[in-house]
Amino acid sequence: MKPIDYVRARTLDEAVLLLRQGGERARVLAGGTDLIVQVRENRRDVDLFVDIKNIPETNRLEYDPEHGLTLGAAVPCYRIYGNPAVAKAYPGLIDAVAMIGSVQIQGRATVGGNLCNASPAADSIPPMIVYRGVCHIYGPQGSRVVPVEEFCTGPGQTVLGPGELLVWIHFPPPERHAQAHYLRFTPRNEMDIAVAGSAAYVRLNGERIASARVALSAVAPTPLFVPEVGEYLAGKEITDEVIRQAGELAKAAARPITDMRGTAEQRKHLSAVLTRRALRGAIQRAQEA
Amino acid sequence: MAEEKKQFRVIGTRPIRHDGTDKVTGYARYGADIHLSGMLYGKVLRSPHAHAVIKRIDTSKAEALPGVMAVITGRDLPEVADRLEELGEQVTNIRDESHNVLATGKVLYHGHAVAAVAAVSPHVAEEALKLIEVEYEVLEPVLDVLEAMKPDAPLLNPNLRTRGIGEEDGKPSNIAQHFQNKHGDVEKGFAEADYVVEREFRTTMVHQGYIEPQNATAYVRPDGSVTIWCSTQGAFAVRSQVAQLCKIPVSKIKVVPMEIGGGFGGKTVVYLEPLAVLLSKKTGRPVKMWMNRAEVLQATGPTSGSVIRVKMGCKKDGTLTAAQATLIYEAGAFPGSPVGAGAGVIFAPYRLPNVQIDGYDVLVNKPKTGAYRAPGGTNAAFAAESVVDELARLCGMDPLEFRLKNGVKEGDRRADGPRLPRVGYLETVRAAMESDHYKTPLEPSPDPTKRRGRGVASGFWFNGGGPSSVLVKVNEDGTVDLIEGSTDIGGTRASCAMIVAEVLGLPAEDVHPHVVDTDSIGYTSVTGGSSVTHKTGWASYLAAQEVREEVIRRAALLWSVEPAEVEYHDDGTLTCKSDPSKKTTFKEIAAQMNRTGGPIEGKGTINAGGAGPGFGTHIVDVEVDIETGKVDILRYTAVQDVGRAIHPAYVEGQIEGGVAQGAGWALTEEYYYDEKGHLLNSSLLDYRMPTALDLPLIETILVEVPNPNHPLGVRGVGETPIVPPAGAIANAIYDAVGIRLTRLPMKPSYVLEELIKAGLTS
Structure with a gap:
């Protein structure tokens, strides 16, 4: 590890100036819980930390x-x-x-x-x-x-x-009769990284879902917004079959890989399971909201 | 020999541990706390390949980097001959160890050390590693034992030939050893059976997972004398290994064992110590080295992955008629897996008229395996206990009844030869049957996606002894110092101090235990094999007896009577049989010792045999999420014959720790390699040991069947509890979902795969 510069920026303009001067080897430092570990483990080369915690x-x-x-x-x-x-x-x-x-x-x-x-x-x-x-x-x-x-x-x-x-x-401010729920699956109960995760947001209209949004983690190169699920759910009555179908749509959208944290098949399967559970959790919260 | 029925005053109580204050205040000194003037920092360059020929190493650019003081490669290590070194539960060949600490010719696993640097700062040393040029010719790795056993497999060591039982063809092989333990006639036994179950099990490498990484600081003085500060389970074992690896007489080496942040068997073999010595010798300055977590996982002794085939048969009434097993263990890059121990464990709880066990020690391109708590036992018991569970079900018998019917007792012969002395296996089964846990029915889960089940399994460990030395010296205020050579990884300072306190009639806190360096105490074998409270406890008992005798002599002198007239009472008071008016105490004698003949000391030296084997029986309730494959442990009870619980809280702690590690092995821990032999999960994020949130409170039931061969009835307790958990959890999963799992870890992706196959989820 080589010496690294560290600057505590006080304004947005100062931070931008430092980042421009530092080029690709300058990185914004906030909590540092990912960045410092990456630098220490030689996974990222950094010459300058621009600390933004004082802006x-x-x-x-x-x-x-x-x-x-x-x-x-x-x-x-x-x-x-x-x-x-x-x-x-x-x-x-x-x-x-x-x-x-x-x-x-x-x-x-x-x-x-x-x-x-x-x-x-x-x-x-x-x-x-x-x-x-x-x-x-x-x-x-x-x-x-x-x-x-x-x-x-x-x-x-x-x-x-x-x-x-x-x-x-x-x-945006919370809507009436609407709420969200996020769930992930990890082999350990804490200190772990999602094998797969699902967030669901629903807005209710009585017994029906007025609108919904679902996004998944760890099943694509980026966190994945799945608009198909929301489109399917809009206007539907809340039934087990509807929830199941929503899970299947999430599963169809997932395009995961196999790695040490889980297999592609497992992640596809979990996309459905977690989406069903996240939807049920969101619906319950929306009913209480 | 055992002092049955004796009422103890100190033994069996739970005093505050002697090292407690230093641990909770942070004063306890570990290897990382060593700072010496002029100290340099050493770092190791490791192989990125699992199997390759080292064509060329060019260290010139690294040497030229300002701040770099020395660079060493395998060529700097002296040539050493084959010689076996006993390390408690592991025997290592010094020549292999030399090639393991720094590769010469070939690298044999991802993370194999190829060079080391000493520099003025750890950062300069790290930069220097990047400047070392190594040219490799990459070879095909062999990662699976069954592949490695094939005649055309890539060879790790072209000079290795199988040490076998007569079937050897003299050709080079990755099979280092094949042995067979046999008595009776298994074919006849299976013919007599009404039920026969045969299955194959597979397990992956797992690591000890001690929190403190390996570290070593060495200083070679101008006169050639060497001091090493390190984290080890055996200071004398470090001394002996470094002496042989670096060709330095043992008398020139002093090893100072620092406080140790866990070992579990993994800290008996040296890795950094010889490198720090060579770098210090080259630079004339102290050199400090430590590993990061990736290095610990890549390059320090995990325990073997394995393929185990088990076949067992029984009659309708549950009587076992025969058992057969083949155990194939990964040795890693050099011979020496714990397959022998695995073969001793696998059927140990059962009385078997006919048994045959074949064991294979097989090289693969993975790190050299090291001892890990009951080495080779957990995976062996996983296999056998799963099959026993299946047989009990076929017979329609309660699994504990089945074990009671077939369980071993004194005089029964183990598959590997010896007859058992007095053991408490059946007592553990009965205590399990009587436990609140077993008597409480398991409620089904209210959640339709969760299924619950209960499983049991038993386990065995040999336990060990060995040479040990102790000094007890009396202070003039009536306290005593206990000087010992056994590094303390399981509460042995407390247990040995309590034994001294018991003999002398003192409170436990008046005995001050000290683990000292190799110059300051006689030879003491490693802290391994659950041996310390047995051997060093015994030496402490002998040393304390010597002090007691001397105190009696001093009282006799003061009273002008024969020593036989003096009675030493359990509370540390002394009286005179012929004159009731004469009374004194240990404290008073201590205060006057310099006027009655000088300092009082006792010594105890022993090569302790007679270790008492340990048996345990575990009960576990699990809940399986049939939609995700996740297994949660709801309740866990571990019953164990502990001989005599000197400090019951420490004994319970050992059992809880063993269960926690066994549960991790069962459910989440594994070495995850890609097809080229790269270890992909070399961090504690992705090498998943359980956290406090993954385990329930572990209940313990201590059964005390004293070891008749120990003056205080001690049996080793630390290793037995890691043996049953994987089998017990597998049996509980079967009870929950009706699926027989045959691979470790039983991680969610594997469980889910099987649940889908069984049609329990889609």
Whole structure:
């Protein structure tokens, strides 16, 4: 390991300038729970860490029922689940942030970092997709927005261009009679990475599903939004057969690989099982909402 | 010999462990805490290939990097001859070990060490590794034992010939050894059987998973004397191995065993110590080395994966008539798998009129295997206990009744030869039948996607002894120091101190145990084979007896009576038989010792035989998620004959730890290789050991059948509990879903595959 520069940026402009100067070997440092491990294990060459934890915009954690949630890229998981109003409004996001790593990791790890690390198995991304999260990006050309489901482009790859950084993610306010649920499958009960995961969001209209969104983790090169499931469910009555069919559509959309964490067949199968269970969990929450 | 019926004052109580304060305050010093002035940092370059010829190594660029002080390769190690070194539960050939610590000619597994660097900082040393150029000619690896046994398989060692039982053809082979244990006539036995079950089982390599990685710091002084600080289960074993590997007389080496963060058998063989010595010799400065987790998993002794075939037969009434097994174990890159021990364990709980066991030790391009808690036992018992469960079901018998009917007792002959001394196997089966767990019916799950089942299995471990040395010295305030050479990985400072306290009539906290370096105590064999409370406990008993005799002599001197007149009571008081007015205490004698003849010390040295074999019987309830294949353990009870529980809390802790490791082996742990022999999961994220959330509270039932060959009835307790879990869990899964699993680990993807095949889910 060679000496590495570290700069604590105080403003977005300073961070952008440092990232431009540093080029490809400059990386944004938020919680560091992925990045520092990657550098220490020689999996990523970095000459400059640009620490964004002291920039006011990246630390925003603001929620109100009219404007929704603004979640800064440097906000660690524990602040999210530690905020009762956020926890009540977005329980599907809490499912994910409360299971990432361990309690110790959650004290440091950020949802913004989870997104920028762009692991196909990232737990927080499917719930952000189903809650219709939008990424606010700042860079040399100013600001732009990208929906969460379009942010990751491949394993470890994102839409961020040279000098750009994720500032915050914005979520619309919760809808009436609507809620989400995220579930993953791991062989161990904690300290593990999803073999597969599924987030489901449903809005109910009495006994029927008015609209739904489903996204999967660890079954494709990126976290996978599956619009087919929502299209199928819209207007359907809640029955076992409908839920089963929704699971089958998720399974059909999954295109996983076999690796040390699980087999392709297992992941396909789990896409159906977890989607069924996530839908049932979301429906129950929506009925209580 | 055992002091039956004796009321103990200290033994059987649960005093605070002597090393507790240092552990909880962080003061305990581990190898990583060593800092010496002028110290350098050593790092190892490892092979990216599983099997390759080293054509050329060029270290010149690394040597030229500022801050690099020395680079060594296999050529820097002296040539050593074949010689077997006893390491408790493992015998290692020093020549193989030399080739393992630094490869010469060929690399034999992914992670095999090829060079080492010493530099002024660990970061410079790491950068230097990248500058070492190694040219490899990559060879086809052989990763599966059955493939490796084929006549046309790629050979790891073209000079290796099978040590067999007469069938050898003299041609080079990957089969290092074939042996057979046999008595009776299995064909006749199977002909007499009403039911015969035959199955093949497969298991993968698993690691000990100690939390503290290997580390070693060495300093070679200008006069050639060497000090080594390291994390080891046996300081004298390190001394002996380094002496032979580096050709240095043992008298020139002092090994200081640091506090140890787990070993489980894996810290008896040396890896870094000889490299640190060579680098220190080259640079004249102390050199500190430690492994990261990937190195630990890639290159330090896991235990063998295996293929095991078991055939057993019984009559309708459940009487076993014959048993046959073939055990094929992965040795890794060099001979020496624990297949012999596996063969001893596999049918150990059962009385068998006819038995035949064949064992094969087979080289594959994976790390050299090392001892791991009851080496070779868990996978062997998994196979046999699954078949026993099936036979019990065929007979319509309760599986514990079946074991009671066929279980061994004193005088029965083990398949590998010896007759059993007094053992407590049947007592463990009866205690399991009487347990609250077994008497409480298992409620079905209210969730239709979950199925519950209960399983049982038994297990055996030989337990060991060996040479050990102890000194007990009396302090003038009436406390004593216990000086021992056994590194403490399982609470043996506490158990040995309690034995001394018992003999001298002192409270446990008045005995201060110290594990010291190889210059400061006599030879002591490794902490392995569940031997320490047996052998070092026995040596402590002898040393304390010597002190007791001397204290009696001093009292006699003070009272001007014959020593036979002095009575030493259990509470540490002394009285005179002929004159009731004369009374004193151990403390008073200690205070006056320099006026009554000088310091009081006792020594105990022994080569302890007579280890008492250990048996255990486990009960487990599981819940299988039939949609995902995940198995959760709901309740676990481990019953074990522990001989005499010196410190019951430590004994329970040993049993809980063994069950936890066995459950990990059963359900999630595995070495995952690609087809080229690269270990893909060399981190604790992907090498999945269970966490606290994966296991229930493990209930323990201690059965005490004292070992008649030990003065205090001690039996080893640490290894037996890892033997039954995989079999018990497999049997519980069968009870839950009716599927007989034959592979370890029984991970969700495997269970799900079988559930789909069985039509239980789609």
